[in-house]
Amino acid sequence: MTVTAVIFDVGGVLAHPGAGQFPEEFFGSRWADGDHPWHRLERGELTLAQAMPLLDLPPGPPRPPLPYTLDEDYLELAEQLAEAGVKLALCTNTPKESAPLWQALYPWADVFDVIIRSCDIGARKPDVRMVRTALEQLGTEPSETLFVDDLPANRESAHTLGVTTVDGSGQEGIARIRELTGVGADAPRRAVGYRGPRRPPVKSRGDQLLVDVMFAPEHNDDPYPLLRELRETSPLHQLSGGSPVWYATRYQDCRQVLRHPEFLKNTEYMAVDFVTGEAVPPPPASLTLPLAFIDPPEHTPVRRLMNTGFTRRRLDDWRPWLRGLATEIVSKALSEAGPVEVVEAISYPLAMQVICDLVGVPASARDDFRSLMRDASVIFEPALPPQRTYDAIIAIMQMTEFLTELGDTQEGLLRDLLHAARADGDVSDQDVIANVTFLFFAGFETVAHLLSITMFLMATHPDQYALLTASPQLAPSAAQECHRFHSPVQTNARVANRDIDLAGTIIPAGNAVVTLLGAANRDPDAYPDPDRFDITRTGPSPLTFGTGIHYCLGNQLAPLEATVLLDCLVAAGIRQITPRKADWKHAIVLRGFDTLELDFS
Secondary structure (H helix, E strand, O other): OOOOEEEEOHHHHHEEEEOOOOOHHHHOOOOOOOOOHHHHHHOOOOOHHHHHHHOOOOOOOOOOOEEEEEOHHHHHHHHHHHHOOOEEEEEEOOOOOOHHHHHOOOOHHHOOOEEEEHHHHOOOOOOHHHHHHHHHHHOOOHHHEEEEEOOHHHHHHHHOOOOEEEEOOOHHHHHHHHHHHOOOOOOOOOOOOOOOOOOOOOOOHHHHHHHHHHHOHHHOOOOHHHHHHHHHHOOEEEOOOOOOEEEEOOHHHHHHHHHOOOEEOOOOOOOEOOOOOOEOOOOOOOOOOOHHHOOOOOHHHHHHHHHHHHOHHHHHHHHHHHHHHHHHHHHHHHOOOOOEEHHHHHHHHHHHHHHHHHHOOOHHHHHHHHHHHHHHHHHHOOOOOHHHHHHHHHHHHHHHHHHHHHOOOOOOHHHHHHHHHHHHOOOOHHHHHHHHHHHHHHHHHHHHHHHHHHHHHHHHOHHHHHHHHHOHHHHHHHHHHHHHHOOOEOEEEEEEOOOEEEOOEEEOOOOEEEEEHHHHOOOOOOOOOOOOOOOOOOOOOOOOOOOHHHOOOOOOHHHHHHHHHHHHHHHOOOOOEEEEEEEEOOOOOEOOEEEEEEEEO
16 A cells, blocks of 8 residues: 555644533534534534524533644654655644634644635535545545544544545554554654744735734834835735735724724624634623623613713822822832833833722732733734633633622722612623723733833933923823824724725725724824824824724823823933833734833933
8 A cells, every 4th residue: 555645633633622611512423413503613504603502501601612732743743744745634623713723823734735624615524525525635546545533433434435544542543654654753854834823825015014014023123114115005905815804004094994883893794813814713602792892782881881980080080199109119110220120110010000909909919910911911912822812811701700709899990880880770790890801901901011112212212301301291292192103002903894985995894904003103194204203293193092982991091191100200300211121022912012121310
């Protein structure tokens, strides 16, 4: 027997998912195909959102399945087979929304000639159509092909086509494949590409600009020349290959997307990853979504209630308290001689203490909350590895459970909002908890980044800081210019609920438009000489915190914290801030510093 091709399963051989709290019956029979909702989901007959109400979910709070992990021994074997010239295929049962979870682990196309997904062909193993399709696309005969799977039913079905089958559930399977192919354990391996967040295919200059902005670390410091070129050459850029994702770069286009009533957060269309354009799992049906992910009419009463927590009167009342916190934290940070690492000494402590004091989180729980907030904020980043997605979701759930247990036992914003919701009757406790949880992990990281950015810009533009020290009343304007110049939030996204004309281009229903806020906030049509940092600048409000009905709840609190910080630095007699070390965080959505060392004098 001469083996020229091998067909591998993904989930049972190369990448192993954990079922977590989900029992076997949740996924239907492993021995036969049928009308079970999960089988229909894997055949592409249902979306995950449609299937979830039909599935028997385990009791208790929803938990995500454990993330996929790679079987490195099988990957080594596959790379060796590929280098030896053996044709390779993946043949796997997978829902469309779950496929990105394993596809994100490894550059599969570098090694495998063919990838057959059940959701794409309308059939799932043990249906022989799966293996037959793989054979046809490989162009090999059954007699020269191996089929590797951990499930006996799948192997039995494939055997009827005349292929040789191998149990892929352990090292014995690897040894058997080596025996049949003649590829030894010391054989050379196929070189593969980057293992990490998946990148969209690059087929045009616009694609390359986007990939460089999002993934090339050498542009962390200054992505704006690339964004400027994209705005000038392809201001509304669709990813190549007919991807359902568009990128808007002009101020007015972004503003229209964020304000248009038919560009929604949550539609009947399948959610997509805004980097890869592939379907992603929707949130669990039983999970209460915060304002940022719902639309009217559900959005309206919740927004009205949450707005009561951030009125102008409340903000004015908070100002003396914020100044006291900032003064205490800044004084402590500046008490030591030498450069100050301000991310850890000022930005994070101030942002954390403000949100925890506001909400009413006891001091004894704050160290744990700091870790949870940073883990949870990662959820905004696209194309995440499965483990980071899993960790972020678990952190959000743990925060939700903590705040649910805390309830109205502590004085603060959480108690006030719960009491107001119960008096009004239109908003549930769960809605309040979900939105306060979101405030924590969204607002904390964003505010901390804005505080660091503000100090960095004062250090790197000494003429503007000198102007501020001479005219302290410019602090609010300076804070706004800081988040225009280096927006701590770089992207936002909406989905077209119907075909929509955007700047003369029809965005098809179900397509996503990503607003590149860093580009919009430096659009020369909105801000003359946009790459000049000017704390006296006038003009439209930057889009940093969005606009329209989804305008960030903290849109006034975050700049107020930056304003108060500037007030404190000036009042402390700081006349010069000198940059010593600045390492920008490598991220796509939330822009900020990993470390920032400054001298204050």
